[in-house]
Amino acid sequence: AGRAAGPRRPAVAATVPVAVAALLAAASPASAGTTGTAGAGDPYFPLAGNGGYHVLHYGLTLRYEPSAKHLDGTAVITARATERLTRFDLDFKGLKITRLTVDRATAAYRRDGQELIVTPHHALDKGQEFKVTVAYNGTPKQVTDPDGSADGWIRTDDGAFVAGEPQGAMTWFPANNHPLDKSSYDFTITVPSNRAAVSNGVYLGKHTAHGQTTYRWRQSEPMAAYLATATIGKFDIERYTTRDGIQVYNAVDPREATKAAPVLKKLPSVLAWESKLFGPYPFRAAGSIVDHADVGYALETQGRPLYDSAPDLATLVHENAHQWFGDSVSLTTWKDIWLNEGFATYAEWLYSEQHGGATAQKTFDKLYARPASDDLWAYPPADPGSGENIFGTPVYARGAMALHELRTAVGDQAFFRILRTWATQHRGGHGTTEEFVRLSERVSGKDLDSLFQTWLYTKGKPSQA
Numbered sequence: 472a473g474r475a476a477g478p479r480r481p482a483v484a485a486t487v488p489v490a491v492a493a494l495l496a497a498a499s500p501a502s503a504g505t506t507g508t509a510g511a512g513d514p515y516f517p518l519a520g521n522g523g524y525h526v527l528h529y530g531l532t533l534r535y536e537p538s539a540k541h542l543d544g545t546a547v548i549t550a551r552a553t554e555r556l557t558r559f560d561l562d563f564k565g566l567k568i569t570r571l572t573v574d575r576a577t578a579a580y581r582r583d584g585q586e587l588i589v590t591p592h593h594a595l596d597k598g599q600e601f602k603v604t605v606a607y608n609g610t611p612k613q614v615t616d617p618d619g620s621a622d623g624w625i626r627t628d629d630g631a632f633v634a635g636e637p638q639g640a641m642t643w644f645p646a647n648n649h650p651l652d653k654s655s656y657d658f659t660i661t662v663p664s665n666r667a668a669v670s671n672g673v674y675l676g677k678h679t680a681h682g683q684t685t686y687r688w689r690q691s692e693p694m695a696a697y698l699a700t701a702t703i704g705k706f707d708i709e710r711y712t713t714r715d716g717i718q719v720y721n722a723v724d725p726r727e728a729t730k731a732a733p734v735l736k737k738l739p740s741v742l743a744w745e746s747k748l749f750g751p752y753p754f755r756a757a758g759s760i761v762d763h764a765d766v767g768y769a770l771e772t773q774g775r776p777l778y779d780s781a782p783d784l785a786t787l788v789h790e791n792a793h794q795w796f797g798d799s800v801s802l803t804t805w806k807d808i809w810l811n812e813g814f815a816t817y818a819e820w821l822y823s824e825q826h827g828g829a830t831a832q833k834t835f836d837k838l839y840a841r842p843a844s845d846d847l848w849a850y851p852p853a854d855p856g857s858g859e860n861i862f863g864t865p866v867y868a869r870g871a872m873a874l875h876e877l878r879t880a881v882g883d884q885a886f887f888r889i890l891r892t893w894a895t896q897h898r899g900g901h902g903t904t905e906e907f908v909r910l911s912e913r914v915s916g917k918d919l920d921s922l923f924q925t926w927l928y929t930k931g932k933p934s935q936a
């Protein structure tokens with residue numbers, strides 16, 4: 472078995488952005504100044520994340536035995552207190568804890584649903600860096616999201632499909648489970664030698680002994696917990712480096728290989744095209760994990776999207792566009808989900824337009840022709856109302872329509888400058904809808920209030936396009 476590596480600082484955005492710090496502070500009731508809060512203040516997922524600290528690094532050492540469905544884990548979490556803390560929470564659901572220390576001293580803890588409430592032996596000072604070690608094991612259980620879909624550790628016939636949006640990270644490691652908090656990660660994952668364990672970031676190598684193979688991965692750029700994966704199965708592996716020096720690692724379930732091959736072959740050209748549009752690819756590693764599972768969605772796991780079957784080209788374009796919009800530039804609250812899904816969907820439209828397919832205008836027109844009673848108009852993209860609606864058509868398609876309206880209003884030159892500036896200025900950090908609106912107005916020199924009011928915030932079919 473491997474050892475957890477030492478902490479690695481995030482390559483970018485080493486400090487908590489101002490807006491984030493303000494939100495974390497707002498999440499802490501003044502009356503309880505020394506206990507971290509049970510949530511990060513998200514309106515849709517009030518228990519997601521926690522107040523009072525920022526995680527710098529997760530060192531995760533895992534061992535999974537697919538036949539026994541048994542996971543053994545040790546998480547070494549390096550964090551910094553943002554206020555004086557006598558107590559703090561992590562998000563962690565199910566799985567039995569066998570040991571919990573804070574800075575090597577055994578800490579008291581109690582569990583309440585997804586909250587793991589830790590009372591360290593000594594209070595932590597504001598600004599203090601501390602290390603939490605949690606040893607745990609058991610059979611991970613997926614969670615059911617408000618919309619009925621599953622996420623987290625999802626068992627497959629040969630391993631696990633591990634996807635955490637929006638809540639699932641806590642099913643397999645203790646985390647500050649909200650995109651507000653981004654951290655670097657090291658993964659050391661041991662599986663039977665006829666399986667592979669594929670995770671985020673750079674592949675550091677593998678080592679086999681006694682029929683067990685240990686895979687090591689390093690995600691050095693900051694990552695939100697929901698984008699972490701440790702997908703396990705029987706995979707064909709392919710590795711190469713692109714002309715831009717990006718390290719590609721593809722893992723494909725042999726049952727999906729024939730269908731996946733022609734699409735995965737396009738990854739370097741898709742990344743090059745997206746880099747031309749959105750700015751340099753934000754990570755040092757890329758690739759694809761193509762599983763064979765009945766999950767019903769793909770996820771933009773950082774640096775290496777995860778597909779439940781061979782993706783089509785549009786899906787490949789979509790998940791990789793998320794590397795800029797969603798992964799590098801993270802949400803501040805789940806309510807702003809259109810900043811991920813509207814952008815990734817619009818990337819599909821642009822790809823089609825620039826590769827001999829339908830123009831974005833044509834795609835827009837087809838959608839706009841839908842009657843006012845259609846689901847597309849059920850709620851506005853920037854105000855979906857609840858966690859149940861965050862993956863709905865209004866977020867994806869109408870979110871993309873809002874971007875198309877912006878493009879029509881400001882012209883191509885300003886529009887593409889806005890997209891690229893957004894990805895560059897918030898790289899490795901966070902963004903809000905409000906910030907995007909302000910950036911659009913600044914770059915275009917236009918008053919866009921009513922456009923965004925109509926397309927992002929107003930329910931129902933806009934009367935004019």
Ligand code: ARG
Nearest residue numbers: 616620621622636768769770
């Ligand atoms: N963000 C994913 C996409 O690329 C969708 C994830 C859906 N997750 C879920 N639990 N339903 O569109």
Ligand code: ZN
Nearest residue numbers: 789811812815
């Ligand atoms: Zn998406």
